[in-house]
Amino acid sequence: GDSVTQMEGPVTLSEEAFLTINCTYTATGYPSLFWYVQYPGEGLQLLLKATKADDKGSNKGFEATYRKETTSFHLEKGSVQVSDSAVYFCARYNQGGKLIFGQGTELSVKP
């Protein structure tokens, strides 16, 4: 069935390091793909999205490219900051129109 798999955390980086959080999906067709972020003590917020193959979503220095060849939507940022410390969720809609999530990846950025 439809699913989303993302790399396990926690991921610990130093400030200004390069970040990659892997996300792959299984699907029939080409669903819209999303990255959500949950900062400590807050609800999930939409970070970025891509609606079709080869689209690149971007926001706050984060980017993710919808790659149908590898069924992936990896999240990247060139230089992370302490304020990026959060839990990141990859997500997509299933055929029933329900939003399904990966297991979340906790990012901790040290000064």
Next chain:
Amino acid sequence: GAVVSQHPSRVICKSGTSVKIECRSLDFQATTMFWYRQFPKQSLMLMATSNEGSKATYEQGVEKDKFLINHASLTLSTLTVTSAHPEDSSFYICSARDAGGGEKLFFGSGTQLSVL
């Protein structure tokens, strides 16, 4: 941006008691709200879809008599965990879709339930 308020953020209760969690959309109307459950290090699992003025739709494997959902107004949905047991301990998150349309969901900050 749109805000969803979820209350309480943390609750500890004794086994056998019932716990109510509220989810409010503060600056928009939500005809549809969703309830998720999250275990540590695991994904958010959709429990049920709550539609204003009608019965909730539960996902397979979710006990509707255990997890009572009420969506009596366009800004409020409640989840009641009845006769809670330790295995119900989890993180519960609600989300709401703006009745004005669009794909975007707005999430509450979650409720950590601990049943002793």
